[in-house]
Amino acid sequence: MELKRKLVVAVTGASGSIYGIRLMRALVAHPVEVFFMVSSAGQGVMAHEIGKMDQPLERFLKNSGARFHKQAAVFEIDPEDLFAPIASGSFRHDGMVIAPCSMNTLAAIASGVTGNLIHRAADVCLKERRPLILLPRETPLSLIHLKNMYRLAKAGAILLPPCPGFYNRPQTIEDLVDSVVARVLDHLGLAHDLSKPWKGKGN
Numbered sequence: 001m002e003l004k005r006k007l008v009v010a011v012t013g014a015s016g017s018i019y020g021i022r023l024m025r026a027l028v029a030h031p032v033e034v035f036f037m038v039s040s041a042g043q044g045v046m047a048h049e050i051g052k053m054d055q056p057l058e059r060f061l062k063n064s065g066a067r068f069h070k071q072a073a074v075f076e077i078d079p080e081d082l083f084a085p086i087a088s089g090s091f092r093h094d095g096m097v098i099a100p101c102s103m104n105t106l107a108a109i110a111s112g113v114t115g116n117l118i119h120r121a122a123d124v125c126l127k128e129r130r131p132l133i134l135l136p137r138e139t140p141l142s143l144i145h146l147k148n149m150y151r152l153a154k155a156g157a158i159l160l161p162p163c164p165g166f167y168n169r170p171q172t173i174e175d176l177v178d179s180v181v182a183r184v185l186d187h188l189g190l191a192h193d194l195s196k197p198w199k200g201k202g203n
């Protein structure tokens with residue numbers, strides 16, 4: 001039987017909110033509790049790129065094609081609510097993913113400035129030595145961006161830039177997105193069939 005996980009997922013205002021939504025769709029196929037936040041900029045970018053989240057989270061995900069495991073539950077949290085349980089290290093969970101992660105949020109976490117619940121929850125993951133997976137999106141990268149990523153990698157975060165692989169010969173945007181989300185699920189230790197692992201030439 002698969003162990004039930006508690007995870008935190010945040011979407012920030014970098015391009016690529018589709019990664020966060022695709023990740024949520026994949027996560028709820030497992031026995032999970034997911035605490036989900038979208039930054040204010042993230043809401044704007046998401047509305048522009050894939051449409052406004054104008055329904056309660058569970059319904060929104062189901063309407064986007066998610067199939068919920070019978071033990072899956074999602075909770076939408078206000079990213080300004082610094083009184084939420086995930087603001088405290090005493091609230092145990094299994095890790096956090098920020099998909100996509102803006103350079104603003106990256107900089108805040110790298111410098112320990114916790115101006116909102118997304119920054120604070122990430123800060124808690126680092127101090128509690130819990131998995132923190134960041135999908136930083138910007139191009140090109142300045143020295144400041146690179147230094148922030150370096151600091152975060154040194155502090156234990158996993159930097160997983162949304163750079164799709166092409167070795168599985170993707171046909172659609174969804175294939176490209178899935179190849180990135182597959183790597184996130186691999187790091188969380190969750191089974192998936194989103195993307196085939198490379199097995200050498202001829203496969």
Ligand SMILES: Cc1cc2nc3c(=O)[nH]c(=O)nc-3n(C[C@H](O)[C@H](O)[C@H](O)COP(=O)(O)O)c2cc1C
Binds near residue numbers: 102104
């Ligand atoms: C359409 C659009 C696309 C953006 N794409 C990026 C991006 O790819 N990377 C990034 O770091 N910021 C991007 N930004 C800027 C962020 O939204 C902005 O820095 C914001 O302050 C981030 O706030 P947050 O970290 O609280 O989400 C974009 C903004 C807009 C409007």
